[in-house]
Amino acid sequence: MPKRSQPTQADHRPEARKAAHTGFNFDDLPDSGYMRQPQVLEVVPFSPATMWRKIKKGEFVSPVRLSDRVTAFRVGDVRAWLKAQAEACGVAVSVEAE
Numbered sequence: 515m516p517k518r519s520q521p522t523q524a525d526h527r528p529e530a531r532k533a534a535h536t537g538f539n540f541d542d543l544p545d546s547g548y549m550r551q552p553q554v555l556e557v558v559p560f561s562p563a564t565m566w567r568k569i570k571k572g573e574f575v576s577p578v579r580l581s582d583r584v585t586a587f588r589v590g591d592v593r594a595w596l597k598a599q600a601e602a603c604g605v606a607v608s609v610e611a612e
Contacts, residue, residue, distance in 0.1 A: 545590030548580070554587050557596070 540557050543549070555562060558574075568574035575591040 540589075543589045545588075545593060547589040548578070548586035549589055549592065550586050551577075554592060557592065 538553060538556075540553075551562065551565070555565065558565065560568070565574060569576055575587060575595050577585040577587050579585050
């Protein structure tokens with residue numbers, strides 16, 4: 515099996531993430547659902563390194579370990595974090611979920 519090349523720093527640019535769009539609609543996901551890191555990075559305004567730094571500092575929602583090698587984020591937790599950030603900036607937000 516060929517070795518997978520390591521991503522370059524350029525892969526974390528918004529343009530690169532946009533090209534890797536997974537085609538999901540965040541608004542259609544139930545609060546009880548889970549999202550993997552690439553999906554989360556499509557709805558939050560920061561890079562993977564910043565996301566993990568914020569998690570470590572307690573400034574972003576913590577992921578849930580689903581198995582030894584699978585970590586995911588609860589959709590409801592991400593939605594609540596986004597709503598709290600918008601409200602902190604004085605933006606009126608209406609978040610509807612299933």
